[in-house]
Amino acid sequence: MYNFFVEPSQIQGNDIIITGSDVNHIKNVLRMKVGEELSVSNGTDQKEYRCGIEEFREESILCRLRFIKEDRLELPSKVYLFQGLPKADKMELIIQKAVELGVYEVIPVAAKRSVVKLDEKRAAGKLARWQGIAEAAAKQSKRRIIPQIHTVMSMEKAAAYASAMDIRLIPYELAEGMEKTKELISSLRPGQTIAVFIGPEGGFEESEIRLAVESGICPVTMGKRILRTETAGLTILSWIMYQLES
DSSP states (O other): OOEEEOOGGGEETTEEEEOTHHHHIIIIISOOOTTOEEEEEOSSSSEEEEEEEEEEOSSOEEEEEEEEEEOOOSOSSEEEEEEEOOSTTHHHHHHHHHHHTTOSEEEEEEOTTOOOOOOHHHHHHHHHHHHHHHHHHHHHTTOSSOOEEOOOEEHHHHHHHTTTOSEEEEEOTTOOOHHHHHHHHHTOOTTOEEEEEEOOTTOOOHHHHHHHHHTTOEEEOOOSSOOOHHHHHHHHHHHHHHHHHO
16 A cells, blocks of 8 residues: 655545646656555554545545554654764664654754764755655554654754653663663653764764763663664664563
């Protein structure tokens, strides 16, 4: 079943209007026909609007609602991934997999050891591409929302943004005590907001860890091995998903 996102205003009673690039995708790539069924989400609730294609128009597709399914596919807590900017196209992989694992927002962080430096023009282009990857991953994994990808933040701004969140974790290679990590993960409960900070290649500098601790962000260990930046975030997100859904 193909899944598409629309604005709430595009759901008008039993009529659902699909517009934008999805029109070409449905008509010319998927080659769907009148009467075929598809799934629609409005990005604001956890409902699946199952509908059938009623009419192909020049710039839109009219669908007719068949039934609404409330499947609660989203995690019961909002998880925010603060990802230190990695090299090359690693950020694309991280965003794709983080969205599949249920992350609510991704906040790129310009850490001191981040090799990548984005000027305003490059940052705008990257953000548009990253948001498109998030949307595609949300469709593929049948999410009910499209997670927001933020503009790049400094570590100071990222710590301030996370300040109101209930649980704030920062994996750090010098942190000790796996039991503490287990206790924190096992203490997670539905309804909490959870922030996870992941460093770039080379990790966070000590000054950034001090800033994090002063801001109430808790350093944790992820075990005896050093994980790559694209592995660390996905690992701890998997732990969080397992805890919240078990």
